[in-house]
Structure formats: C-alpha cells, structure tokens
Amino acid sequence: MKKILPTTILLAFFLSSCASKPVKLVSAPSPDRMEAIRNSVTSTVMVKPQNASEELAKAYLEALQEEKAGHTKQACDQFEKLSSETDLPIQDAALIHSLKNCDYSKGDLKDIWADKKVSKYLQEFFFDISRELAARNKMEEYEAEFSFALIPYKQVHNDKLKLIKRAIEIAEKKEDSEKLKLYKEKLIELSPMHAEEITPANIFSVAKDFETNRQFQKARDLYESIIKGDFTLDEKVKAFNAYRMSFKVARDLKTFLKKTFEMEKFLKEKMDENNDEKTTQAWVESRITLVRAVWTDHRNKEARELLDDLIESKKGTTNQQAQAQYLYGSLHLENKENKEALKRFEKAASFKVTDLSLLENIQWSVVWNSWLLKEDSKIQKAVEQFAQKSNNQSFISKLTYWKAKSLQRMGKKEEAAAIFTALNVTDPFGYYGIISSIEADKPLAPLTPSLINKDPSGNLSLDWLIAVEEKDFSQKLLKEINSQFKKTEEREKAMSLYFQTEWYQGGMRQIYNFKESGRNMMTEKYVNVVFPTPYLKTVEALSSKYAVPKELIYAITRQESAFVPSERSWADAFGLMQMIPEKAEELSKKHKIPYKDFNDLYEPDINLEMGTALLKDLQKKFSGKFAQTVAAYNASESAIKVWEKERFHGNYFEFIEMIPYEETRNYIKLVFRNFITYKRIMTKEEFKLDKDFFAKPFN
Numbered sequence: 001m002k003k004i005l006p007t008t009i010l011l012a013f014f015l016s017s018c019a020s021k022p023v024k025l026v027s028a029p030s031p032d033r034m035e036a037i038r039n040s041v042t043s044t045v046m047v048k049p050q051n052a053s054e055e056l057a058k059a060y061l062e063a064l065q066e067e068k069a070g071h072t073k074q075a076c077d078q079f080e081k082l083s084s085e086t087d088l089p090i091q092d093a094a095l096i097h098s099l100k101n102c103d104y105s106k107g108d109l110k111d112i113w114a115d116k117k118v119s120k121y122l123q124e125f126f127f128d129i130s131r132e133l134a135a136r137n138k139m140e141e142y143e144a145e146f147s148f149a150l151i152p153y154k155q156v157h158n159d160k161l162k163l164i165k166r167a168i169e170i171a172e173k174k175e176d177s178e179k180l181k182l183y184k185e186k187l188i189e190l191s192p193m194h195a196e197e198i199t200p201a202n203i204f205s206v207a208k209d210f211e212t213n214r215q216f217q218k219a220r221d222l223y224e225s226i227i228k229g230d231f232t233l234d235e236k237v238k239a240f241n242a243y244r245m246s247f248k249v250a251r252d253l254k255t256f257l258k259k260t261f262e263m264e265k266f267l268k269e270k271m272d273e274n275n276d277e278k279t280t281q282a283w284v285e286s287r288i289t290l291v292r293a294v295w296t297d298h299r300n301k302e303a304r305e306l307l308d309d310l311i312e313s314k315k316g317t318t319n320q321q322a323q324a325q326y327l328y329g330s331l332h333l334e335n336k337e338n339k340e341a342l343k344r345f346e347k348a349a350s351f352k353v354t355d356l357s358l359l360e361n362i363q364w365s366v367v368w369n370s371w372l373l374k375e376d377s378k379i380q381k382a383v384e385q386f387a388q389k390s391n392n393q394s395f396i397s398k399l400t401y402w403k404a405k406s407l408q409r410m411g412k413k414e415e416a417a418a419i420f421t422a423l424n425v426t427d428p429f430g431y432y433g434i435i436s437s438i439e440a441d442k443p444l445a446p447l448t449p450s451l452i453n454k455d456p457s458g459n460l461s462l463d464w465l466i467a468v469e470e471k472d473f474s475q476k477l478l479k480e481i482n483s484q485f486k487k488t489e490e491r492e493k494a495m496s497l498y499f500q501t502e503w504y505q506g507g508m509r510q511i512y513n514f515k516e517s518g519r520n521m522m523t524e525k526y527v528n529v530v531f532p533t534p535y536l537k538t539v540e541a542l543s544s545k546y547a548v549p550k551e552l553i554y555a556i557t558r559q560e561s562a563f564v565p566s567e568r569s570w571a572d573a574f575g576l577m578q579m580i581p582e583k584a585e586e587l588s589k590k591h592k593i594p595y596k597d598f599n600d601l602y603e604p605d606i607n608l609e610m611g612t613a614l615l616k617d618l619q620k621k622f623s624g625k626f627a628q629t630v631a632a633y634n635a636s637e638s639a640i641k642v643w644e645k646e647r648f649h650g651n652y653f654e655f656i657e658m659i660p661y662e663e664t665r666n667y668i669k670l671v672f673r674n675f676i677t678y679k680r681i682m683t684k685e686e687f688k689l690d691k692d693f694f695a696k697p698f699n
Contacts, residue, residue, distance in 0.1 A: 445686045
C-alpha cells in the first residue's frame with residue numbers, strides 16, 4: 001500500500017521546523033499607530049499607512065474583519081497574500097486563516113500540507129484546521145494523521161479519546177495494519193482500560209482509568225484483585241487507598257468510612273505477620289487516616305480510642321507520633337477541653353518534626369489554645385519564638401495578628417494598634433493584613449488599574465500577534481517562551497504580556513517568582529493581571545440574574561481554577577468553578593440550566609452559571625453570611641451546620657480559625673482575600689470593612 005503521508009513522528013518533526021528566515025522581518029507598528037489603523041479599518045476615518053509595516057498591519061486587520069463578517073472569499077484572498085509576505089513575522093498565522101477561509105481543492109491541500117512549515121506555537125491550530133478540512137473533503141488518511149498529531153495539545157481527556165478513536169476507525173477501514181498498531185498503542189496509553197489484556201504491570205492504571213471515566217464498580221473489582229493478589233505491600237496500599245477513595249469521589253461517604261476501617265485492619269494484620277519497619281509505618285499512617293475519617297463523621301470518642309491504642313504502641317516515625325498527639329489535641333479542642341488540648345499540642349511540639357506543614361500546625365495550635373485559655377503572656381513568648389524560626393510570611397502574619405489581639409486583651413492598645421497598622425501595610429493582599437484594617441480603623445483604597453507596558457517584547461512574532469489582537473496565537477507563543485523570563489526586569493515585562501495576551505494563569509504564577517520583599521508592590525502594580533476579570537459580560541449578567549456579587553463569582557473562580565476552563569480535580573470537580581456532576585445535575589433541574597453530562601462542565605458559560613446558581617442557593621440557606629456560604633461551597637452544607645453548633649461562640653474571626661478542615665479554613669481566608677481585592681478593583685471610592693462583616697449579609 002502506497003503511503004501518502006510521512007509517518008506521524010516525521011510529520012510532527014517536519015512541522016516543528018520553522019520556515020527559512022527572510023533577510024529582514026519588519027517590526028509591528030507602535031500601539032498608537034495600531035490604534036489609528038484599527039480605527040481606520042472599523043470606521044470611516046481614513047488613516048494612510050506610513051510604511052510597509054503599517055500596510056501589512058492594515059491588511060491583516062482588514063482580513064480579520066472580513067473573516068468575522070463571514071466574507072470568506074475576501075478573507076481568503078487577503079490571508080493568502082499575507083501568508084506569502086516573507087517579511088511578515090506571522091505569515092504562518094495568516095496561512096492558518098487562509099486554511100479556514102479558502103475553498104481549497106484536495107490537490108491544493110496536499111500541496112500545502114507537503115510544502116508548508118508552521119512555527120511550533122501554531123502547530124495545534126494547524127493540525128486542528130487541517131483535520132477539519134481533511135474530514136470535510138473525505139481525505140480520511142490525512143484526517144487520521146492530523147487527529148493523531150493533535151492529541152498532545154488537547155487539555156480535556158475526552159477530546160483526546162475522540163481523536164484517537166476516529167484515527168483507529170479510519171485505519172481499520174483502510175486496513176492499514178501499521179497505523180492501526182500505532183493508534184491502538186496510543187489509545188491504551190491514553191486510556192489503559194482499552195488494553196486487550198489486564199496484567200500485573202497495567203492493572204492499577206486500568207483501574208484508575210475506569211475510575212476516571214466514573215465506571216466505579218469495574219475500577220473497584222480491579223483494586224480488590226490487587227489487594228488480594230500477589231503484589232507488593234506498596235502496591236496493595238496504593239490500591240486500597242484508591243479503592244476507598246473511589247467511594248468518596250462517588251459521594252458514598254458511609255462506604256468510604258467502612259473501607260477505611262478495612263484498610264487499617266488489613267495493614268494491622270500485615271504488621272503482625274511481618275513486624276518490619278516499612279509495614280509498621282504503613283499501618284500507623286492508615287490508623288491516622290482512619291482517625292481523621294472517624295472524626296470527620298463526628299465520632300470524637302471513637303477517634304480518641306483509636307489514638308489511645310496508637311500512642312500506647314509507640315510505633316511510627318517521630319512525625320507520625322507528633323501527628324497522633326496533634327490530632328488528639330484537636331479532638332480535645334473540639335470538646336472545649338482546652339487545657340488538655342494544650343498539653344497534647346505541647347507534647348506534639350516536643351518531637352523533632354521534619355514536616356514543615358505539620359510543625360506549623362502544631363505551633364499554631366499551641367498559640368491558639370493559649371488564646372482560648374487567655375494565657376496572653378504565653379502567646380507573646382510563643383509567637384516570638386515561632387515567628388523567628390519561620391520563613392513562611394503567611395504563617396508569620398497569622399501569628400502576628402493574634403499576638404496583637406492578645407496585646408489588645410492585655411490592655412496594651414497602642415502597641416496592638418501599631419502592629420495592626422503595620423500588618424495592613426506589609427500584608428495588604430493577605431487575609432490577616434486585610435482584617436487588620438478593621439482593627440486599625442483604616443479604609444481600603446481603590447486599586448489603580450494596571451499600567452501596561454506596551455513596548456516591544458523582543459520577540460517580533462509576539463509583538464505582531466499582540467498588535468493584531470490574535471489572542472489564541474499570542475497565548476500559545478507566550479507559553480512557549482515563558483521560561484525565558486528569569487531576571488526581575490524580564491518578569492516584570494512579562495506581567496504586561498500576560499495581560500495583553502489574556503493568559504492570566506501565567507501572571508498568577510509569575511507573581512510568586514518575585515522576591516517576597518517586592519511582591520506586594522508588584523501585585524498592586526499589576527493587580528489586573530494577578531486578579532483578572534475575564535468573561536466579564538457573562539459574569540455581570542449572571543450576577544444580575546442570581547443576585548450574587550460579581551466580586552464573589554470572581555473570587556471563587558480564581559481560587560477554584562485560576563480561570564482555566566479545562567481544570568479537573570482529584571475529587572471529580574470540573575471547569576472554571578469546579579462543579580461536581582451530581583450537584584450540576586441537581587442545579588440543572590432546579591434552575592433550568594442546560595446539562596447532559598460532566599463534559600458540559602468544561603463549557604465556561606454553563607459552568608459559570610452552575611457555580612453562580614449554587615452560590616445563590618447557599619447565600620439563601622446561610623442568610624447571606626460570607627464565611628458559611630463560602631465554606632459550604634468548599635465543604636458540605638451539613639458539615640457547616642455541625643461546625644456552627646459545636647464551634648461558634650459569637651466571634652466569627654475565632655470561628656473561622658476553629659473550622660476543623662484545614663482546606664476549608666484556608667479556603668475561606670483566600671476567597672475573602674480575593675473578594676475584597678476585587679471590590680477594591682471594581683470600586684472608585686475607598687471603603688471601610690465593617691467589624692461585623694462576617695455577621696451580616698454581604699454584598
């Protein structure tokens with residue numbers, strides 16, 4: 001059989017090569033000139049291009065306008081001409097537009113695919129439009145090749161599977177055994193559950209794939225085979241953890257707890273048989289995991305009994321022994337046995353703890369219990385000791401805030417006020433810095449819109465893509481070169497590029513590469529990059545429809561997905577606002593939101609409406625209280641009600657600190673930080689936070 005196309009590997013290599021560089025590439029026009037040229041294209045105002053660069057820019061914008069208007073013939077003619085302009089750095093971007101608009105014959109397409117080379121950052125777009133054209137023209141072998149080449153670029157797993165399955169279908173039809181073998185190998189790599197045979201080497205990955213596709217029973221059958229079969233202890237523990245967690249993902253918490261008990265019992269038996277250090281540590285970890293699960297089910301006494309047995313055994317690493325004491329202290333704390341809790345936390349602190357997160361949790365618990373016991377002198381000493389040894393500014397801010405609250409209680413109001421004022425200055429975008437403004441009686445000022453540096457980036461192609469507002473192309477190119485920004489001045493310039501290309505996740509990540517001493521200044525300077533407002537029209541419409549503040553929609557979305565629509569969590573939460581399928585189905589019926597299955601949750605409009613509708617429902621259930629509404633979005637509504645009953649004593653700031661789920665506790669603080677920052681972005685006047693902010697309905 002004669003091969004029409006090179007092999008996929010060669011195709012990918014061929015397309016990754018860049019076209020031969022012309023002798024001289026022209027620079028993009030200045031932003032001011034681009035604005036003038038854009039106005040001349042979209043209005044009757046005539047602006048005459050002053051040079052070759054401006055002529056190319058005007059031609060490109062006119063071609064885009066024709067494309068947008070659906071005038072494919074005119075767009076085709078203009079983009080074809082631009083794709084042959086050897087002095088235009090983005091001529092291959094014009095090629096992609098010509099493929100979209102021109103009615104090429106099969107022969108023309110074959111010539112283009114054989115001769116043209118596109119830049120690496122454009123390959124996804126080239127493969128995508130070429131696949132569509134091949135399908136439209138019934139050029140199935142080409143369609144299969146481009147489908148295969150497109151797979152690495154797709155973010156959503158289901159999209160990858162559709163592509164490879166179509167390639168397999170074509171190869172089977174064409175009886176191309178070589179390609180069929182290649183494509184089937186790729187299918188199994190992407191989705192192991194399609195393997196013809198389940199072996200010890202692939203059984204876990206097959207099970208995980210069934211779980212990913214929400215075929216839970218098939219996954220569990222395989223996990224059980226590993227647990228009961230001839231596998232290593234590590235493999236059995238890995239399988240048992242996945243097995244029990246599959247019930248949590250499926251929202252079957254009763255069975256999840258039951259299987260957690262079974263895992264601990266299983267490892268206890270293994271430890272009794274082997275009595276080696278590795279098995280012992282695995283059992284201790286499973287017992288600690290069980291204690292957490294039992295505690296989460298509000299069975300405090302049973303959790304203590306499990307810990308009594310563990311502590312008495314003196315088994316496990318020093319970190320594990322410290323963790324056991326820490327958990328016991330938390331159980332005492334829940335029952336308001338603060339003196340007993342403090343003793344446990346101090347005992348935990350006596351171990352040489354190497355896990356930094358655990359160490360900070362223990363140290364904080366010592367400070368917090370001292371607060372509850374009103375042992376203010378102990379708080380002052382502990383904070384000084386712990387803060388001096390920490391490099392975690394967020395942890396230091398928390399310690400400092402409660403140190404000031406302790407000074408306030410001791411009657412040292414001026415000293416406390418000075419600390420609150422300083423903390424508001426040093427941590428303006430942190431939870432503790434923001435709530436310090438309440439204690440300092442200081443208004444929060446509006447945030448000035450970011451001044452974007454539009455000077456040339458040093459990359460001609462990127463400058464051109466930004467100039468003609470090719471957002472999708474420019475994002476891809478910026479992602480490709482992002483690792484090149486290493487120096488402070490380069491990173492600062494990059495912040496403007498993230499804004500211009502609308503690649504906001506890049507800015508949110510880059511801000512943490514600045515030195516801590518200058519990070520707040522850079523955050524304020526580039527606040528519209530770090531706290532962006534994409535999908536603005538959609539968010540404003542949903543805010544009005546559901547009576548949910550747009551600042552809250554943004555605050556939640558930023559925290560859940562960093563505005564990445566293809567995000568999927570370990571707990572099977574999907575998309576921008578991380579919706580779970582079960583809740584989406586419920587919201588769809590209640591609020592008449594279109595929904596078929598979990599793949600719909602990758603659609604921004606559907607996901608944003610689902611999340612906003614959920615926030616509306618939660619606001620109503622919790623009388624508009626911020627902490628409860630946000631906590632319920634992250635955890636279960638029933639858990640919030642239990643926490644209120646057991647832990648709320650009239651002070652919301654204390655209540656937030658006493659939420660037992662660390663993830664939810666931090667989530668409230670981060671969403672509050674986002675919410676207040678978005679209010680500062682969207683307001684034109686300074687405002688003060690009410691000391692009863694958390695006690696009243698928010699807006």
